[in-house]
Amino acid sequence: MAQLEITNVSKSYGAVNVLKNINLEISSGEFVVFVGPSGCGKSTLLRMISGLEDIGTGQIRLNGQVVNAVDPARRGVAMVFQSYALYPHMTAFENMAFSLMIAKEKKARIKEKVERAANILRLEHLLQRRPGELSGGQKQRVAIGRAIVREPKVFLFDEPLSNLDTELRVQMRAELIQLHDKLKTTMIYVTHDQVEAMTLADKMVVMHGGVIQQCGRPLDLYDDPANKFVAGFIGSPRMNFMDADVARVESDHITLAVTGALKQFDLPFRGFDSSLRKVQVGIRTEYVGLSEDADSAVSLPATVAFVEELGDVTYMHTDLPNGERLVVRSNGGRYRGGKECVAQLDTTGILLFDEAGERIRSAS
Amino acid sequence: MMVFPFMLLFAVFFLYPIASGLFYSFHDWNATTSTRFVGLGNYQRILASRDFEKAMWNLGKYIAITVPLGISVAFGLALLVNSFKGFWSNIFRSAFFLPVVLPAFLAATVWRWIYTPNFGLLNMILGWFGMGSINFLNDTGTMLYAAIAVDVWVSAGFNMVIILAGLKNIPKDYYEAARLDGASRLQQVRYITIPMLYPVLFFVTTYGFISALQVFDVPWLLTGSSFASYGGRQGALLFPVMDMMGRGFGSLRFGQAAAYGFILTAIIMLFTAAMFALRRKGYDR
Amino acid sequence: MTAEAITAYSNPARAVALPFSGWALLKWITAACIAIVAVFPIWWMVNVVFAEPGTPVSLNPRLYPTSFSAGISKILMIMQETDYMKAYYVSVAYSLLTIAGVLIIGSMAAFEFALFEFPGKRILFATVMLSLMVPTAVTIIPTYLLTASLGWLNTMQGLVVPGLASAFGLFMLIQFMKTIPRDMIEAARLDGASHFQLYRYIALPLSKNALVTLAILTFMKTWGNFMWPLIVAPSPELYTVGQVVGLFNSPYSHQTVDIVMTANLLAALPPLLFFLIFQRKIVEGIAMSGSKG
Numbered sequence: 001m002a003q004l005e006i007t008n009v010s011k012s013y014g015a016v017n018v019l020k021n022i023n024l025e026i027s028s029g030e031f032v033v034f035v036g037p038s039g040c041g042k043s044t045l046l047r048m049i050s051g052l053e054d055i056g057t058g059q060i061r062l063n064g065q066v067v068n069a070v071d072p073a074r075r076g077v078a079m080v081f082q083s084y085a086l087y088p089h090m091t092a093f094e095n096m097a098f099s100l101m102i103a104k105e106k107k108a109r110i111k112e113k114v115e116r117a118a119n120i121l122r123l124e125h126l127l128q129r130r131p132g133e134l135s136g137g138q139k140q141r142v143a144i145g146r147a148i149v150r151e152p153k154v155f156l157f158d159e160p161l162s163n164l165d166t167e168l169r170v171q172m173r174a175e176l177i178q179l180h181d182k183l184k185t186t187m188i189y190v191t192h193d194q195v196e197a198m199t200l201a202d203k204m205v206v207m208h209g210g211v212i213q214q215c216g217r218p219l220d221l222y223d224d225p226a227n228k229f230v231a232g233f234i235g236s237p238r239m240n241f242m243d244a245d246v247a248r249v250e251s252d253h254i255t256l257a258v259t260g261a262l263k264q265f266d267l268p269f270r271g272f273d274s275s276l277r278k279v280q281v282g283i284r285t286e287y288v289g290l291s292e293d294a295d296s297a298v299s300l301p302a303t304v305a306f307v308e309e310l311g312d313v314t315y316m317h318t319d320l321p322n323g324e325r326l327v328v329r330s331n332g333g334r335y336r337g338g339k340e341c342v343a344q345l346d347t348t349g350i351l352l353f354d355e356a357g358e359r360i361r362s363a364s
Numbered sequence: 365m366m367v368f369p370f371m372l373l374f375a376v377f378f379l380y381p382i383a384s385g386l387f388y389s390f391h392d393w394n395a396t397t398s399t400r401f402v403g404l405g406n407y408q409r410i411l412a413s414r415d416f417e418k419a420m421w422n423l424g425k426y427i428a429i430t431v432p433l434g435i436s437v438a439f440g441l442a443l444l445v446n447s448f449k450g451f452w453s454n455i456f457r458s459a460f461f462l463p464v465v466l467p468a469f470l471a472a473t474v475w476r477w478i479y480t481p482n483f484g485l486l487n488m489i490l491g492w493f494g495m496g497s498i499n500f501l502n503d504t505g506t507m508l509y510a511a512i513a514v515d516v517w518v519s520a521g522f523n524m525v526i527i528l529a530g531l532k533n534i535p536k537d538y539y540e541a542a543r544l545d546g547a548s549r550l551q552q553v554r555y556i557t558i559p560m561l562y563p564v565l566f567f568v569t570t571y572g573f574i575s576a577l578q579v580f581d582v583p584w585l586l587t588g589s590s591f592a593s594y595g596g597r598q599g600a601l602l603f604p605v606m607d608m609m610g611r612g613f614g615s616l617r618f619g620q621a622a623a624y625g626f627i628l629t630a631i632i633m634l635f636t637a638a639m640f641a642l643r644r645k646g647y648d649r
Numbered sequence: 650m651t652a653e654a655i656t657a658y659s660n661p662a663r664a665v666a667l668p669f670s671g672w673a674l675l676k677w678i679t680a681a682c683i684a685i686v687a688v689f690p691i692w693w694m695v696n697v698v699f700a701e702p703g704t705p706v707s708l709n710p711r712l713y714p715t716s717f718s719a720g721i722s723k724i725l726m727i728m729q730e731t732d733y734m735k736a737y738y739v740s741v742a743y744s745l746l747t748i749a750g751v752l753i754i755g756s757m758a759a760f761e762f763a764l765f766e767f768p769g770k771r772i773l774f775a776t777v778m779l780s781l782m783v784p785t786a787v788t789i790i791p792t793y794l795l796t797a798s799l800g801w802l803n804t805m806q807g808l809v810v811p812g813l814a815s816a817f818g819l820f821m822l823i824q825f826m827k828t829i830p831r832d833m834i835e836a837a838r839l840d841g842a843s844h845f846q847l848y849r850y851i852a853l854p855l856s857k858n859a860l861v862t863l864a865i866l867t868f869m870k871t872w873g874n875f876m877w878p879l880i881v882a883p884s885p886e887l888y889t890v891g892q893v894v895g896l897f898n899s900p901y902s903h904q905t906v907d908i909v910m911t912a913n914l915l916a917a918l919p920p921l922l923f924f925l926i927f928q929r930k931i932v933e934g935i936a937m938s939g940s941k942g
Contacts, residue, residue: 052835073841085832089854098850099840150840366848370758371773373814378780381791388791444680452680458928459684462691465924465931467873469891470917473898474690477906485693521687522935529936578784581875585895605786612790613880625787632784 009058271363287349438523530564759822
């Protein structure tokens with residue numbers, strides 16, 4: 001059974017619709033990541049779950065109970081803020097104990113709970129320090145500890161790692177995964193960083209313009225995006241997109257003419273809507289290589305604009321004759337100079353989108 | 365609602381007095397006899413009175429000297445303190461600020477003794493230079509200036525601290541850039557310090573005007589005034605607030621005193637509005 | 650940027666630091682002279698107190714203290730033989746009660762104004778801020794009449810209560826509390842803190858600096874307040890230090906310079922001590938009121 005159900009939730013500030021008809025189910029113990037560019041509504045949704053933001057229309061249910069009118073403190077959620085929001089005048093211990101003190105827990109019980117949380121987060125030796133005396137990563141852990149102590153039904157994380165430097169971020173990511181394995185509590189995590197989302201999520205919710213674009217397991221989203229936005233948002237470097245004309249539609253394949261390609265090619269596809277004359281072809285860089293001979297299946301002559309050499313892989317950003325950008329990936333091979341090249345598409349990696357950006361899937 | 369206590373007190377001891385003051389100002393009322401509506405009578409009587417004229421004349425002279433002098437001194441002190449570093453900067457700042465700490469009633473009384481004829485400190489110093497004793501606080505030619513001196517002595521440190529904070533807020537980069545551009549120290553003050561300090565100087569000036577218009581404690585105490593007799597010899601240190609208080613508590617004409625308050629407020633508002641208008645003009649330029 | 654500043658561009662050689670020169674010497678002398686002018690009247694007051702009585706100032710200019718015991722005996726004499734101590738108590742009580750009231754009432758209101766929305770907030774705030782521009786002159790007489798009709802003349806509440814709704818204090822605390830991050834308040838709400846607990850455990854401790862500064866400034870103002878006690882508490886029972894000092898100094902006073910100066914010095918002592926201890930806070934507080942005003 002779903003632990004958290006969001007049904008038909010919308011929210012607007014004046015004329016601006018921040019969230020449009022959100023429906024989402026989250027099961028107990030899941031690690032869910034809301035990801036999307038800034039302003040997509042992901043933080044607002046999180047804050048509505050926490051109770052810090054009023055729910056406009058629609059309902060949010062926690063463990064089957066509608067929580068729209070329930071006070072934030074009584075929802076059984078705990079939140080870790082981007083700024084950590086640690087109380088600067090209290091020690092790490094007092095910060096973690098604050099909610100228990102408000103709840104009038106017994107001193108001994110508070111001590112026990114805080115120490116257990118500190119143990120999980122390896123904070124024992126820092127408990128008497130104030131936030132000002134802690135490093136970024138330590139503050140982050142205290143903030144998480146403050147959430148753990150409350151033994152919430154759901155953890156909420158609002159871009160908690162964005163104030164840390166890259167190295168620490170990778171480390172904290174690993175710690176969060178371990179923490180989730182240990183606590184097995186539902187966690188909802190908001191980020192704009194798709195790499196963070198991919199690495200953390202059991203379930204990834206991609207949002208854009210106040211709408212859930214797609215949700216599912218990270219690799220499913222990667223392999224089978226529902227639309228051009230998701231396809232482009234997930235994966236780095238970004239997926240390549242090219243215009244193509246539909247030359248012929250057969251029952252088991254279609255023939256496409258990609259603008260700038262030397263030849264038309266066949267793509268296995270069932271049930272193609274023959275009224276469509278133009279499509280967009282999306283292809284990830286790993287399916288785009290360099291061709292030695294210009295005769296092979298789908299080749300596009302291109303001009304090298306610049307090259308990113310990362311050692312193990314090399315990305316060549318090339319310009320097609322019609323001005324579009326095509327990123328070519330070369331595994332192992334290093335760039336040896338030269339301007340002109342021929343890019344080759346592996347057609348098994350091609351995804352089709354209609355002109356509105358919606359995915360066109362082959363009937364199975 | 366936790367604003368309630370504040371708002372209650374604010375309404376009772378600020379808003380209500382203003383409203384009731386307006387009411388009194390149109391009535392003849394001396395705290396014992398019943399009130400009688402006199403329309404603008406109180407206002408007319410004040411505006412026509414000799415004391416009002418004298419007080420305003422004194423005030424005009426006083427403001428014309430105190431405000432520019434006080435702020436120039438404060439600005440100079442701030443620059444001076446700012447030109448020292450570390451320890452000495454703090455020492456001088458504290459020294460220059462010390463008079464501010466003294467309650468105004470004390471500053472006035474201490475200076476009264478300094479001004480005392482014959483054996484007062486100032487006259488003693490003048491005596492060393494062979495000058496005769498001056499009765500600073502009883503000579504209509506010197507009284508106003510004596511009061512101004514005390515006032516500048518008291519207030520310069522206060523304004524200095526505000527200006528100093530403004531100086532500290534000017535990024536060092538500008539001075540370094542100006543030095544590389546070859547600006548002299550004086551040019552740096554003229555082209556960087558003063559323009560960058562404009563908002564602070566504006567505040568200090570406006571505030572200076574508003575408080576100078578309400579000058580009371582210092583001349584009251586310097587002249588040893590009481591409600592029976594105030595303003596010093598020939599009213600040479602008679603100022604509007606003193607005049608107002610005297611009408612209220614000296615001769616128990618509270619209606620007139622209330623009207624006086626509104627006249628003063630009108631003047632202060634006009635001044636403030638003029639200052640802001642000037643500032644806007646300054647920005648446009 | 651003005652034309653002169655641009656044309657001055659061509660002379661970078663002058664950037665070399667000046668050696669210890671006439672400039673610096675002049676600067677030191679000026680600073681020292683002004684410091685003397687600023688400090689000397691207070692110093693002189695001390696010297697007059699700590700000197701044998703009787704010698705006229707013209708013979709003994711009192712440039713330094715000469716007799717410690719004479720000073721002490723004068724202080725004791727004032728404390729024992731006059732009502733000075735009582736005035737001291739009144740002034741201390743007046744100051745402390747005012748500080749407590751201003752801080753409590755002001756911080757509660759500032760908490761609401763700075764961190765929450767409520768109906769009518771903008772109008773209330775604008776009214777309070779406008780009151781900063783209204784001179785005391787216009788309110789003092791009606792406030793006196795109101796206090797009188799409440800029967801509060803010559804009472805402590807008459808001295809204290811009308812001054813508690815300090816718009817300046819409210820403004821200062823609002824400015825400060827506005828800097829408390831929203832996240833902090835929300836985190837505490839999620840931690841289960843009630844509205845009052847937010848105030849008590851988060852807003853108040855976080856505003857400690859501003860509260861201390863406001864307390865000191867309020868003390869200075871209350872201790873030095875001359876006009877209000879003069880009219881609202883004219884009975885000797887509630888004389889404040891300011892009034893007593895006024896009496897000592899009045900032309901009809903039979904006291905000698907020494908005694909008067911002792912009274913003055915005692916009156917100056919609390920603010921001077923405060924200044925020595927809290928110098929930085931005072932200076933910061935005033936600077937803040939200036940830069941934000």
